[in-house]
Amino acid sequence: MKVYQNSTHHQVFVIGAGAAGLMASVTARDLGLDVAMIDSNDRIGKKVLTTGNGRCNITNESTAMGTEEAVALARKYHSNNAGFPLPVLEQFGIRQTIDFFFMLGLPLISLEDGRMYPMSLQAGAVLDIFQLALEDRNVPVYFKNKVLDVTVSEEYPRFSILCQNEAGEEHVYTSEYLILCTGGLTAPKTGTDGSGYTLAGRLGHTLVNPVPGIVQLKLDYPHLKELSGVKFDGTGRILVNGEVIRSEFGEILFTDYGLSGPPILQLSRKAAFYLAQGEEVILSVDLMPDRTEEEVAEFLNGHWRIFGHRTVANSFIGVVNKKLIPILLKEAGIGESDTGLLCRDLTEETKHTFIRLMKQWAFRVTDTNSFTNAQTTAGGIDTTELTEGTLESRLVPGLYLAGEVMDVDGDCGGYNLQWAWSSGYVAATALAKRVAGV
Structure with missing residues (x-):
């Protein structure tokens, strides 16, 4: 011994x-x-x-x-x-x-x-x-x-x-x-x-x-500060090489560095591992998860027909969080000089862009928050x-x-x-x- x-x-x-x-x-x-x-x-x-x-x-x-x-x-x-x-x-x-x-x-x-x-x-x-x-x-x-x-x-x-x-x-x-x-x-x-x-x-x-794991995601996106604090019930999807790896539904929160909320936390593990392997990771957000893309198209086109005299910006009031509206317009190529654009003057291409943004708003994930923030x-x-x-x-x-x-x-x-x-x-x-x- x-x-x-x-x-x-x-x-x-x-x-x-x-x-x-x-x-x-x-x-x-x-x-x-x-x-x-x-x-x-x-x-x-x-x-x-x-x-x-x-x-x-x-x-x-x-x-x-x-x-x-x-x-x-x-x-x-x-x-x-x-x-x-x-x-x-x-x-x-x-x-x-x-x-x-x-x-x-x-x-x-x-x-x-x-x-x-x-x-x-x-x-x-x-x-x-x-x-x-x-x-x-x-x-x-x-x-x-x-x-x-x-x-x-x-x-x-x-x-x-x-x-x-x-x-x-x-x-x-x-x-x-x-x-x-x-x-x-x-x-x-x-x-x-x-x-x-x-x-x-x-x-x-x-x-x-x-x-x-179970941590917030950082995004490469120039308008995060304007979006910070916006909450919505939606679906998040992690994509690698165009393939959906995992999707989760729930309350999603924009922050000044990226996205948080239960669905994002659930998705973070997949994002972290693929990022560690040097892969490009895309996070796609569905703002209207209770409707198919066809239903979203039917709803928005009908909305724009009824309110053709309104500006495009005003047509989104009550449809999405108000802080999202100017960002969505920028994503669709409507600049500050075009803020008076009427719904009846929307091109088909711009309409399709808005419909895609409602269902598949894509962001590039750059990182996760640190272990200090992880669960x-x-x-x-x-x-x-x-x-x-x-x-x-x-x-x-x-x-x-x-x-x-x-x-x-x-x-x-x-x-x-x-x-x-x-x-x-x-x-x-x-x-x-x-x-x-x-």
Whole structure:
């Protein structure tokens, strides 16, 4: 047996006291393991406090129905290894999440679009409940410890975790098993700074290049300042090489740098990955998603016939947001000197341009906002190097991964926290079975 000076030993160490780490620790302890946590912060779950606008969107019950629940839920997740999330979600899905929090003493309620929150609508309540759960189970948390390195040995104890505290003092923690729950690159002020990628890389794992996910898009467009603040219900579509990659409907918001709103956040993952590959990405916006292009043409042509005596600008009043009108006129080639143009004098070509703008107003995407603004990280540790259904490393036996650190990310609406709960539970359960020899 190795002898370490100034070391602390537990059977299992969980690195990271975020959502996945908390779930893994509570589950591992309930299954009889000697588990402890290490975190660089001074309290558990700092990032959880920022989720759901401070209410903590724990999960989403919209897919919690029928025998195909896990399959429907898996469609909300993305990875270069497409089938990887399903075996995890089959073991611990939405119903199990609801039951788990009820067991801890945290009843959930469902609000818009099936999004579920603590009944108090306070993210802090989630952390308070987890703190009580850790105390009830005597799970120690070693706070203010920045992990500098992790080494693995063929001898006992297998893992050595070198840490540094806020005073600059180093300490070694040792264990037979390790669960890495360090998160991705989003919200770096809460401690998710990508350091887990470095640790996993030193143990031989490969990184799928991470990009911001669920984030606003930046556009190359000269009139964004004039449009800033305009909201509308529409459909956004991401196009690469003329092909629609994904489309989403909902409230879209113009900003002074580009576009935001739920549909844009959902589309951002695709945009970010294609931009990272050097592809040209186009965002097409449909201002009238409830009508076909033919119906829009019929409506506008009829409108212009009835109000042929009005200016083109005035014909759009009440049809679209008023701030859009001068920009649409510029897009259609109607300059400031032509603002008095009457509807009856519109050319067929200009009419077709307006109809196209209503249905397919195209913008070039230049970038996304940064990880600081993103809700999740797309990319991470390559999941082909993990065992499906257990999350154990294929390269380092006894090492498990959970949460955002791996290349799995979910849609907006509670699905990323659901992945944290699901993967944390599955990693701890698989580890307990390994220890028991099952």
